[in-house]
Amino acid sequence: MFKASYNRALVRMELTTVTPLSIRAGDIGLDPAGCELVCIRTRHALHGRTVFVPGSSLKGVLRSTIEAQLRSTTDATGACDPLGSNPCGKRSKDLAKDNNGPAVHQHSCLACRMFGSTTLKGRCSVRDEFPFHSATGDLTEEEHRNLTAANTVEIRPGVAIDRLSGSVKGGAVFEQEMVPAGVSFWGDAALENFQAWQLGLLFGALRELDEGYAQLGSGKTKGLGVVRARVLSLLMEQKPEGNEPVRPKGVGHLIGAKEATDYGLLPEHELPESAGVRHGIMDRFVISPESVGVWEEATARAVAAATTGVKL
Numbered sequence: 001m002f003k004a005s006y007n008r009a010l011v012r013m014e015l016t017t018v019t020p021l022s023i024r025a026g027d028i029g030l031d032p033a034g035c036e037l038v039c040i041r042t043r044h045a046l047h048g049r050t051v052f053v054p055g056s057s058l059k060g061v062l063r064s065t066i067e068a069q070l071r072s073t074t075d076a077t078g079a080c081d082p083l084g085s086n087p088c089g090k091r092s093k094d095l096a097k098d099n100n101g102p103a104v105h106q107h108s109c110l111a112c113r114m115f116g117s118t119t120l121k122g123r124c125s126v127r128d129e130f131p132f133h134s135a136t137g138d139l140t141e142e143e144h145r146n147l148t149a150a151n152t153v154e155i156r157p158g159v160a161i162d163r164l165s166g167s168v169k170g171g172a173v174f175e176q177e178m179v180p181a182g183v184s185f186w187g188d189a190a191l192e193n194f195q196a197w198q199l200g201l202l203f204g205a206l207r208e209l210d211e212g213y214a215q216l217g218s219g220k221t222k223g224l225g226v227v228r229a230r231v232l233s234l235l236m237e238q239k240p241e242g243n244e245p246v247r248p249k250g251v252g253h254l255i256g257a258k259e260a261t262d263y264g265l266l267p268e269h270e271l272p273e274s275a276g277v278r279h280g281i282m283d284r285f286v287i288s289p290e291s292v293g294v295w296e297e298a299t300a301r302a303v304a305a306a307t308t309g310v311k312l
């Protein structure tokens with residue numbers, strides 16, 4: 001969708017574990033004395049081997065949260081079932097074969113428009129979250145402490161319960177690694193060529209996480225993976241429309257009316273006034289933490305409009 005870049009936003013966030021977090025690695029490693037269920041780790045070139053929150057895990061939680069929200073307020077045009085018999089990717093296969101990008105977009109549900117399908121590139125990408133701010137350069141003392149705390153994993157024993165007798169099945173005990181409570185992770189989510197409602201859905205999903213209605217990782221029913229999710233800042237850029245930066249706009253206000261109709265964009269909503277500066281070939285708007293609330297309110301109104309009586 002859209003061969004040019006009209007606008008983009010970078011949401012910087014902080015996730016702090018309220019209960020232990022277990023995002024499992026696919027394999028158990030080679031250590032014979034190691035746990036059966038280990039946390040996923042990566043090797044950061046500057047800061048070494050560490051636990052982290054993979055962008056794919058967080059994106060999966062954000063997508064399923066948004067899908068649930070859309071399904072409760074709209075019909076199937078709000079969110080298809082990607083694993084069901086007739087998801088958007090399957091329905092628009094022929095359109096995609098004909099390279100008819102606008103029609104594929106027009107016939108995709110709101111969730112697929114945001115996160116993509118097998119025939120449509122998503123607008124939203126989520127990056128890995130690390131237990132330090134600085135991807136480059138030295139860590140502060142606080143970051144060092146946080147990195148050490150995150151990697152001081154807890155090991156909890158678990159048991160398999162025999163469903164008939166209700167007792168421990170054959171004495172089976174397994175060990176599970178967990179990132180402890182009280183540890184922070186930092187990272188970004190990015191949106192490109194987005195409408196106001198898409199930024200609103202992203203904010204809404206982060207709020208669901210923050211309030212504990214959505215959790216990260218495994219063991220959710222056992223209370224694991226509750227996090228506080230805080231939006232630290234918002235950076236937005238858009239294609240200039242004159243000599244001086246104008247107000248920030250959703251993509252529906254930046255492309256022509258014909259293209260908006262071809263792609264089946266929803267009616268666009270206004271974003272809050274913000275002072276911008278020319279930055280390279282784009283106009284840049286840096287939204288401070290104090291002003292993020294105004295953006296959350298404005299984009300929540302766009303979500304409300306998009307999810308009431310939406311016709312695609």
Ligand SMILES: [Zn+2]
Binds near residue numbers: 079080087089108109
């Ligand atoms: Zn869909």
